[in-house]
Amino acid sequence: MNQPESTSQAVLPTWVDSSLLQGMLRGIERESLRMQSNGFLSQADHPKALGSALTHPHITTDYSEALMEFITPPQDSIAKTLSYLTDIHAVVHRHLENEERLWPLSMPCMLDNEEDNIRLAQYGSSNIGRFKTLYRHGLGIRYGRRMQTISGVHYNLSFPDRLFSALQQQETDPHLRQLSAQDYRSHRYFGLIRNFIRLTPLVMFLLGASPSVCKCFMTGREHHLLPLLKGTLYLPYATALRMGRFGYQNSAQKQLGIHYNDIQGYLDGLQKAVKTPYADFSRLGLNDAQGEPTQINDHVLQIENEYYSLVRPKQVPQAGETPSEALANRGVGYVELRAVDVNPYSPIGIDESSAGFLEVLALYCLLQDSPALLDAEQEQIEQNQAEVVNRGRAPNAHIVEDGQDYQIEAWCQKHLDAMQPFAELLDQANTTQLYVQALQLMQQRIDEVDHTLSAQVIADTLTHGGTWNFGSVMAQQHAAVYEQHQLNPETQAYFDELAQTSLQQQQQLEQDTDISFDEYLAHYR
Template sequence: MSQPESTSQVVVPTWVDSSLFKGMLRGIERESLRMQSNGFLSQASHPQALGSALTHPHITTDYSEALMEFITPPQDSIEKALDYLADIHAVAHRHLENGEKLWPLSMPCMLDDNEENIRLAQYGSSNIGRFKTLYRRGLGVRYGRRMQTISGVHYNLSFPDQVFEALQQHESDEALKSLSLQDYRSHRYFGLIRNFIRLTPLVMFLVGASPSVCQCFMTGRDHHLLPLLKGTLFLPYATALRMGNFGYQNSAQKQLGIHYNNLSGYLDGLQKAVKTPYAPFSRLGLNDEQGEPIQINDHVLQIENEYYSLVRPKQVPQAGETPSQALKNRGVGYVELRAVDVNPYSPIGIDENTAAFLEVLALHCLVQDSPDLLDPEQEQIERNQAEVVNRGRAPNATIVDAAGKHPIEDWARTQVIKMQPWADLLDAAYNTRMYSAALAVMLNRIDEVDETLSAQVIADTLEHGGTWGFGSVMALQHATTYEQHSLSPDTLAYFEGLAEQSLQQQQQLEQDTSISFEQYLADYR
């Protein structure tokens, strides 16, 4: 669907009706470290009362044992998704032990010098449980365990089939018109992904909230960060250091050439990476001196999920399917927007404004033309991302695109203004003003750079004497919010039932000893 380009307003085709967008679904995944009362990373195991991290659908762990992950099921409104996430936080907080709290920032709380004290996530003695822990051990060997303490927010979003049916009906290209709905849906979602990648600098500028880090995170690493005050490092105009060189970066992955121009090319690239040995990882070896495995394999990626990207095409896997097989068999079902820092001012890590902004942005990315993303443009986008990550709030920060070089505020304002018609449509579909209000908040951050989350984080870090001081003040505030959050008897019973059920499921998996772990791993390798 071709849209006339305009710096002021996007023209919405007359056939687009707000009712098309009823039926959008969104789910949220939020990560948060457990910290001890002294501010150091928790050394305790995942609380038993919360159930099994292996099999619980909503409360699990990610890379390290102390990194909790809260996952909502898909919801038909933003309010319901945020309410569900708030319930999960309140339930989890009830079962934290020894005065532990949830750390509110994307970059970690206090880490000591010994990386071994960043415990790998444990999933029990079943083959799948041990495999998951081994994958994390491999990540630690490859990139260092400090990486396994970074938290983010992933926003999952799907559009209803009637949107794709209407878009396809109005295509002028006969080849696109003749695609099956599944293939056309995948085609449009890949267009969304390419446009989202083009606009990730905007996301980092508007919702980036990691302009500084605790000095302990940089132990043993070369860096160009400056001291903000004792124990805290920063860059004066940074927005989202988590999204830069200190986050998950993999030089091996850079050479993969995985592209988002179509589903088959994307899957081919992933498969190649999972099967291609990479010399620096081969040198690490597969086993330690005791003969214990230290990584799943020595390939560019141990498993598909190791490919770290800012946005992912997703399909819910069925029993026994890998993520790639699910995509191949049923096409793209939703997108996972991953370039989002934890908002330290929200007790649940994300607020209504960010959620609504991401949905307008995603719709905007879906309906605009989306040419193939080729290497020269990809390299320019990466330069733009680095500019925003490291100095996005600088008075002379610039973005370069096909039209030339722009001051970041001008470029960002142009992009947000183009989204307004889609915000109006979503407001009409959901009978709300939430979407337009969110864009107004974002325009205010563009006009007043001190209103950005990253600027506020720096001001509050200074006020509270450092990362630890600011983080602990917010953690305490959030803990009070969780305690005051009322959980209905039904909700409490539901989560208690899930915890019990998940422990039973883990036990069942552990009783299956028909194949040894050594054989299980050999079969995978």
Template sequence: MSQPESTSKDTLPAWVDSSHISGMLRGIERESLRMQSTGFLSQADHPKALGAALTHSHITTDYSEALMEFITPPKETIGQALDELKDIHTVAHRYLEHDEKLWPLSMPCMLDDHDENIRLAQYGSSNIGRFKTLYRHGLGVRYGRRMQTISGVHYNLSFPDHFFEALQAHETDEQLKTLSLQDYRSHRYFGLIRNFIRLTPLVMFAVGASPSVCQCFMTGREHHLLPLLRGTLYLPYATALRMGRFGYQNSAQKQLGIHYNNLNDYLDGLQKAVKTPYAPFTRLGLKNAQGEPIQINDHVLQIENEYYSLVRPKQVPQDGETPSEALKNRGVSYVELRAVDVNPYSSIGIDENTAGFLEALALYCLLKDSPNLYDDEQEVIEKNQAEVVNRGRAPNAEMLENGEKHFIEDWCRHYLTELQPMGALLDSAYQTELYRNALETMLKRVNDVDTTLSAKMIEDTLALGGTWSFGSHMAQLHVAEYEQHQLSAEKWAYFDDIAQQSLKRQQQLEQDNQISFEQYLTHFR
């Protein structure tokens, strides 16, 4: 088998230096289930002391009521982002009730046999709050509520405008040189997205951390998983089952033909999906026997965010804008990298090695030539993803690229070598060795698969007697970290004030209902 051809010297232009990437911003979104002391999923309401999930800027909920989401604002360094995330976790832990803990794995803690005991996230009686809950109800009707207990980490990253200006000035294509900065920036971000999709198997191998699941997660589902020990299912060489067919998938979406070749085509594809009825969802109906709505509509997507993707182009919506309208009006301002499992060995679900690796990879994806991505190549990528998800640590696991097969270790090693100049540039920009150390850590995992997170998790799950025992053990270790972490009085006051303001904003929204929810829903439809 041939080695992939090296292109690193062509990827990082000689004129690029650390000043060009000065001003990068990153933010982190981490999800975590609340777990009862019994090990089962929490049945309790979102703690009121944490504020209103609908309107809180840092602490909210995702699909289920027990699935907390912690959001940092954009930060200038990785250290600042991780510190902020640690503060948010510490605040959340302080106000958890009934001896609950934060579950530290991507795949859920113990679930009972009844899907209805996975409570939908609740956002109050305002129309927008009820709409958000109805959307989640629709997801449950379509895919089952167990899908709404999976956790992940989303890494948000933006590059400064002066970098895009410099890149555009060095373009040789006259059409690209005449684009507005907004359109050129979107063009480059879409190139980043296509390359990131191509390289998601590397992410899954390097930071995948869901090689096994609690048996309860598979209740009522056919699967090919094997028993690891009582109560735990796995695949011997799996890395990231969360990213495979047991994670959140939408088979209807495969028919959409949504491509990331340019912003307009992407937005057209999304709009088609949110306006096109889909027969299986039509058969589910829009109301239950009591006349209550059960899904927003019967379309391929209820709303744009239902489109599942490993990476998303993003723009901050202004009041009244949908995500697509924000992108159309102001272009892409950052990307959301979503193919990242929760690291159970970190009390905040991510460490600086993962963050540094993702940033070096994103910079590489931005700078590397990025041909358009069509269905035939997408099929190859999906086969590569399935290979690494299910058997990425197998001695004979292979990646297919440009019609040639490569052993996965060679393939990953090639791209990690390609990332070295990016890591050096980032280290120079931040006067650190964080990025070099991060890439060395990932290379060590490639060279010795027993040091991967997925392999370590299997070893520890066996040693501790199962998924719940391993997760509970790590959760308790994380509790000790939260309780030792010191926040200043000003920081506590800051979070208390945000919580109180969020409750007031939710109350105001509920008082401002001008029309009934039925009218609100009809207008949206």
């Protein structure tokens, strides 16, 4: 369905009342590598005391067996979300074995020369478990396993239905007024997504915390990074190398042409990618010499989740649904903001100020005009992103927006000023000062570039004598915080029970397997 342009105003509409924002929900997914006491990536299995990574709702693994992922359920305040995330970290810390620690940086801890020592995540012998591991094997042969050791923070956010209902009543375009509530909500969320993509350089500048990498991460790769000191590479003015060409990027996806101008176009693009063979991946073959599968298929995407994007439209899938089917059936339910580095100074990878800033930014993106994102603008945005990733703190760094050239601080300032009333509105809705204070902290980073997280990381890496030393010091400090965190008996019992239940659920899945994995895979292929 072609959806017409919104005619909303480019400033905070006067009729938007703080009560319309009550009922916002947010959740966080935080990734962190398990690190051995010698600083190298853990080779150990996921701790059994934490339950099954396949079926546990809050503690799982991402690409590798050592890359943990902590997931909060949706909460009605930032404080509750961060508190829940802290509980998860404390639970995990209690069950780490052999003096392992959680690595606090987005870019990985020490990796040795053998890619195979980055162990793929294991999910047991059920068909779905083996499928998940095979998917990761496919990622490894397509992009290399090192790329998959990068950690991030994903911030999930939904706005209340009453806000969308009020917005729709204010529309002057008859087509938009006639959309179903579901279609209108999706239309507005896609507007948010387009604007968030336009403003990702702001996120990278203010929250970027990966200006340097351990030299081991670049093994076997050509690069333009410079030595900061022994064992550490960097770029002098970088902010978020995780978001650049050494991070989650791949050329096959660049050619997809997936756009965010409406939900149907997005879903069509995704489906095409999941069903279209890609010559480079075909050459890798589907099976090894022994006939064992090595990737799910040779398509541009093995599955939909392989599409790396800065922000995703999401809907909670029901049993048996793919993410696309969930979106097609029920529209966009929330957005996942994915351009966020792990904050190494926070024991849980994100702090209250970053969360508050992201929510103000998301509301700002939702309520602004959001014209279609066409190829020429997309190309300019990618140039802006590369500029901020590689040299965002440089005195002459600049951003081009609407054909105008801005010094980066001036561009950040322009948007931060425009976001102020949105922060005040969120403070009113939540009876707090968190949101305005979050913008005040971001203002300090614009005023003085040395206050940005990326500048602090460089300074502290120099102070401690390298990435590994800095990361280890922070990991030790964070471990002390987890140790001191008091888990109430109900929380402890809840997580103990979840661990047991998840192991039983995995066992049940393994017993219920009634077709061979070969048949299961053939059916998917």
